[in-house]
Amino acid sequence: MIAPSTNNGLSGNAENLGRLLNRRNYYFVPFRQDNPITKPRSIVFDFESLIKTIEYALDGEQISPILL
Numbered sequence: 001m002i003a004p005s006t007n008n009g010l011s012g013n014a015e016n017l018g019r020l021l022n023r024r025n026y027y028f029v030p031f032r033q034d035n036p037i038t039k040p041r042s043i044v045f046d047f048e049s050l051i052k053t054i055e056y057a058l059d060g061e062q063i064s065p066i067l068l
Helices: 016-019 048-056
Strands: 031-035 039-045
Touching: 039 048
Parallel strands: none
Antiparallel strands: 031 039
16 A cells, blocks of 8 residues: 655656556555645645555555545
8 A cells, every 4th residue: 555645746756656556456545736836746645545545455446536
């Protein structure tokens, strides 16, 4: 399970995140832009979705939507 939070997620790391999204047995906690105005490349995971993501992952499913 991966819960991305980074100041550079939508630029330098976007390719790597995309690769993991297409692999089996990697499950993402839904994430969103942190602050599109002052930090346009920053992402943070949705803490409230953490437990639900774990439950889905244990069943081999990705919670949806991933991008909030």
